[in-house]
Amino acid sequence: METKLPIPLAILVGIQTPDVDDVAHEASLEELGRLVKTLGYEVVGTMSQKAAGTGSASLLGSGKLAELAELTGGTGVVSTMAPPPKSKARARFEGATGSFEPAEPDPDAARKPEFVIVDHELSPSQIRNLERATGAQVLDRTGVIVEIFHRHANTREAKLQVEMARLKYVAPRMRESSSGGGRQQGAGAGESALALDRRKIRDRLSELKDQLEAVQRDSDQRRSARRDQLRVALVGYTNAGKSSLMRALTGSQVLVEDKLFATLDTTVRTLQPETRPRVLVSDTVGFIKQLPHDLVASFRSTLAEALEASLLLFVVDASDPTYEAQLEVSRSVLREIGADVVPSRLVLNKLDRVDEAGRAALIEKHPEAILLSAHAPEDVSALRDTIIAFFEAEMVDDVLVLPYAKQGMIGEIYESARVLSEEHDEIGRVLKVRGLPSAITRLRRSLAAR
Ligand SMILES: Nc1nc2c(ncn2[C@@H]2O[C@H](COP(=O)(O)OP(=O)(O)OP(=O)(O)O)[C@@H](O)[C@H]2O)c(=O)[nH]1
Ligand SMILES: [Mg+2]
Known part of the structure; x- marks a missing residue:
């Protein structure tokens, strides 16, 4: 226990723009908190500010910035003289200004959050400015998602895809942060070392692209072997209950977890009890708002399962107050990959968590939807009948x-x-x-x- 690294502490920061209401703003920060927890960090505070946009140079107004820096132990000003946000350097710096007590008897009591996590996509210079003012490491929503995908990828294909997305995310940020002299390189060596790094990244990207193409040729072949089979794909927002339904429908042991992005790889199993011809069910990676574009692109092949299905089951967590927004996000991602032409049925899941009034409202709003709970065997069996009836009508x-x-x-x-x-x-x-x-x-x- 003693030798375990301490859990990193994080403060969340969100800007509420005029087009976002209080409920959506709260929900977004809550979701960011869950993402950050999935990364293994502990959220110790949240700070939000109303503003016209998220484009200002250091994101927050000077008052809020000072408030945030107070919590993280930074200076609160964007100074070009500030050291890079490396913890040792920061500790030295703070020691020099007298705002930090290095000889604190209980290190935990004095611990300041090492991370500031912003609920928006930031430009590289915004990240740099925030790091200078707070002395903490700054991550944006995209950075968090890319990092989660990086840690969770299992199959070779997912690993290659995620490494590509990650390099594409890191490369522009590297350029920016080095131009401010923040990188630890000898004087004068900065620019050439950076050029070298960028060339390395480019080479690595093209290497990854080749490897990925080879892997994808294999999976394309596997998919085309399943071409004319009866196929249904479970798609939808992360944590909606797709894998739970997959388990219930196919009796497989896919991972079910109360975590965002528990599933990153597509699994295909046979609907049970087996039919003739058999029906194949695919479980797919979940969606999230502001899914980084590179990740959407790189998951195209994983989602090809969805594209080639005859039926999409659009799984939604109906107990989530923002389920409508989640549904819209899923729809737009599917549009982006061209899967909006595949016939689909809306599946409102987790009904056991919705009260009578809520159920009535759901039925009124979505009269054509299938309402169920993945945990209720009779509901799952009715869903199986619906799937079979769909294919019967096509045959x-x-x-x-x-x-x-x-x-x-x-x-x-x-x-x-x-x-x-x-x-x-x-x-x-x-x-x-x-x-x-x-x-x-x-x-x-x-x-x-x-
Ligand atoms: N109460 C309730 N909980 C459910 C239901 N379906 C799923 N869950 C829970 O919701 C959480 C997420 O379920 P998953 O099946 O892993 O969700 P997913 O859509 O596969 O999520 P990702 O793989 O992360 O995209 C788990 O804790 C499940 O036990 C349901 O009908 N009722
Ligand atoms: Mg899953």
Whole structure:
């Protein structure tokens, strides 16, 4: 216990712009707090300020900035003479100004928050200014999300994607912070070392791109093998309950956690009890507001699962007061990746946490939605029926003739369609089948080709 590193302490900072109401502002800071906790930091305070925008040079007004610096032990002014926000240097600096007692008997009591975490995307120079004034390390919402993805990525594909997004996030910030002399390099070496760093980053990015392409070719192949199968994808805001539904629908042991971004990789499992043809269910990475653009782009292939599904189940945590905004975020991300054309059903989850009046309001607002709780087996079974009914309505009946010379294809037919009856005549087997039109077209094509 003694040797464990102390949990980093953080102060959250949010600007409430005129277009954001109090509820949304509170919810956004609360969500940021959960993100920060997911990173393993402890939130020790929150500071918010009303302002016209988030573009001012040091984000906060001078009064608020001084207030914040008081908490973090900084000077409160953006001075170019301020040392870089490295904790040792900062401690030395603070010691010199007399505002810090290094010989505090209880180190925890004197600990100041090491991190200031801002609920908006900041420019590199805003980060630098805030760091100078507060003496703390400053992270913005994007930085926090990129860091969480970095820590949680499991598969090789996710790891490569996240490293790319991270380098793209870090590179411009590196340039800015070094121009202020904040980097620890010998005098005069700054610029060339920086150029070297940037070249390294560029090289690394192109290396990652090649590796990613190879990995993606593999996963594209795996996906195209599932092309004509009945596929449904669970999509939606982070922590909505997608993995919980995945578990309940497929009996798989995917990770369920009361954490943002518990799932970063797509999982595909068969709907249970199994149907004919079987239905594949995909669990996908969750969305969040202000999802960094590079991460959206890099998760395109992970989300390709969603794109190729015949049905999207849009999972929403209906017990969250801001669920409407979350739904809108999910919709816009799906629009961005072009998945808004896939048929979808709205699934309002966590109904066990909504009271009678709330339920009535939900039904009135979303009459077409499926209301349920992932924890209620009867609800999950009704959802399974809905999924099956959706595919039944899409399927068509047809007759396939399988010549005796092509009997090897019988397995493929049984995999892709439901065989209603089988008769034998002089040419071969005559099969009455029911399946998705695309699956039947493909079967016809392979029957003709071989
Ligand atoms: N009360 C209640 N809690 C639920 C329900 N469904 C999910 N949860 C809880 O919500 C939390 C998040 O569930 P997950 O299934 O991990 O959510 P997710 O959408 O997969 O989240 P990410 O993978 O982080 O995007 C967990 O603590 C679940 O136990 C529900 O119907 N009712
Ligand atoms: Mg999940």
